[in-house]
Amino acid sequence: MDIVRTVELKESIIKNNDADADKLRAELDEQGVYYVNVMSAPGSGKTTLLVALAKALKGRCKVGVMEADIDGDVDAYTVCEAGAEAIQLHTGGMCHLDADMSRQGFKEFATTSDIVFLENIGNLVCPAEFDTGAHLKVVLLALPEGDDKPLKYSLMFSVADAVVFTKTDTAKYFDFDVEKCKGYIRSLNPNAKVFAVSARSGEGVNEFADYLYGKYAEWKEGLK
Template sequence: MDEVKVIEIKKSIFADNEKDADDLRKELKRKGVYLLNLMSSPGSGKTTTLIQTINRLKDKIRVAVMEADIDSDVDAVRIREATGVPSIQLHTGGMCHLDAEMTRQGLENLPPDTFDLVVLENVGNLVCPAEFDTGAVRNAMILSVPEGDDKPLKYPLMFSVCDVVVVNKTDVLPYFDFDLDKCREHVRMRNPAARVIPLCARTGEGVDAFAGWLLEEVKAWKENQ
């Protein structure tokens, strides 16, 4: 049998993606485009929250949406019909997350205008999307009340990479053992810098706070270009 030769590699599989993500962020900064990566588990209300938020922003800034799913285009169609802003569907080909290269390819498929804000709705999943930097300026995640206030303890990485944690479905708080103060404390333990914004996408309550945060973020990103 031939002798086995060993070639040392010592390389994190995330290294290339991190470089791609940094390059994409620099390019977006040059173009004045703010990219938000929105993550959550399936069924937390990402699309409904997005529709409510976009309808508050679309007269002030130019918004587009990229929907990432393993299959179907129901979310992209829903966003387009409910807000009128350009919305495209990305398919991940069975992958449970988007990486920076897939995000870049998605951005190339948007109508050739310039946008102030592009929202990437990531695949519904609390594990993998947190591991792959998409090149977004900020990460936000939605935690819905029925999921429980202990999620920051169970999925620490997701909560530690997010700048904003939206707590959605606050209208059902009376029916669940969800303690908002405990939730804030659990988020703080994982990420002291994260902002927690409670809202109800169905009734619209609290959505102004999230939309306001996003508008300020977009303005700040476009300054000192």
């Protein structure tokens, strides 16, 4: 088993995070790295989906993952075992990452990946407020969480480029109205793309992987 590096992040002292996020995006453009911020509540299936995506994207592009947690490294090892580059980021109790903390992670990661996913801290509040420097923001919503989550955490769903319903294989056990939830999302964010996946059964994984690869290819073409 590969040894996963763990990085203890330092709290950012940069006051203008938005400007720093723009600067980081420009730095990543120069390095040819497409950065995707994956956010959700705890237990929504971020790690499981990232493992499935790493397998689905294999052969098309190289995938890396920065796993952010308050403590532990189990998720980073899970991703690493799936064949993706991974590094564990510890936030020292902070419930989000910002652009400078992302930069600290990239500096230690020294990745050669084409697409780097950030598995952000499991939280639907704080991560929505901080630009990490990512090119794309993805929010996961597991069916067991309920179809009214967008109404309770409106900022998170307002800033998302894509929303992914996860654990669709559990649909028969929960009263989750997909169309109603899509309506809530559209009322907050008409431009957000909505996907439905089950990493367990594989349903929808390739469709979402195609979307991500398309966004990566579009970004890469724009750099020319």
